[in-house]
Amino acid sequence: MRYAIIRAMPTLKPETPGHRAAAAPGAQPLSLAFCGLPFSSPIVLLSGCVGFGEEYTRIEGFSNRDAGAIVLKGTTGKPRLGNPPHRVYETPAGMLNAIGLQNPGVDHVVHEILPQLDFSETRFIANVCGSTIEEYVEVTRRFDESPIDAVEINISCPNVREGGVAFGNYPDMSAQVIAACRRVTAKPLIAKLSPNQTDIRENARRCIEAGADALAVINTIMGMAIDVRTRRPVIGNVQGGLSGPAIKPIALLKVHQVYEVARPHKVPIIGQGGITSAADALEFLIAGATAVGIGTALFYDPMICKRVNEGIAEYLRGQGLVSVGELVGTLATRSDTLDCAVSG
């Protein structure tokens, strides 16, 4: 991936130290409990970037054990072939994708893929998609009867009954999907929020009220690219989701905003969007994420987990923190900052 922007790496040693505490011998500073699930690391490998959990295990040196959890590719009721090409396009500091939820359908995932996964290595999370509420419910129910550890609801899918608008862009529709899925599973239920809406906080609030145990913040941001030679859209689907470092500052703000809503309910957040280093991951943790997602960065550095784990552990040691949980939501803000779109 080409990086047009030279990244100013924030220092890993902030001026103000956090709590000073001696680490107990044998303590695992990176481990945490997420909705009651034991995670060995705060890193979550993101849906659509790791196939169905087996993709990177063929690469020498890669281990699923380096991630606290792995989210499988979005799964629908029936198999889907996905969108016509082009389906991905590299942009400065990011990529556009419109894969179109290519997947073999929930039957195949539950009967053929899940039995192949080694659940002793990490936690596996399903990513559920649907074009109707009934489809979301049916796919969630099927995963509820499977060994999967948790279910993430990708509310960014288009609602065919409402003319293709994404469920996740409207708080009412998001809440309806989450409430309906809640009724058919006792497994941890994660609502994956869309950034393509006016107020992500309202959506987060409604999803929590509807029964979400956790929130994933954020999914991709809609964008497009044009081939000036042909004057046609580069992406076959015209629009695609932008991911990678280009979206990191936006994702970080959304996590900060959603944390305000989620914290009183003790609802944890998987912060994601453009993370490529330990410093990025630390920013998300400080903003309020309990776990941090890595997606696009895996495409150019499949070994990124080791690097990020080491960097977080080194930071914790330097700050005298005994566990990563102590860092979550420790952002220091002034009380007189404005909560509106002021820049310049």
Ligand SMILES: Cc1cc2nc3c(=O)[nH]c(=O)nc-3n(C[C@H](O)[C@H](O)[C@H](O)COP(=O)(O)O)c2cc1C
């Ligand atoms: C090629 C590709 C496919 C994706 N497929 C899915 C998907 O099936 N379900 C989903 O919820 N998110 C999907 N995403 C979004 C990612 O899971 C993630 O939320 C987003 O890319 C932001 O993180 P990143 O910048 O680290 O990639 C996909 C992203 C990419 C790049």
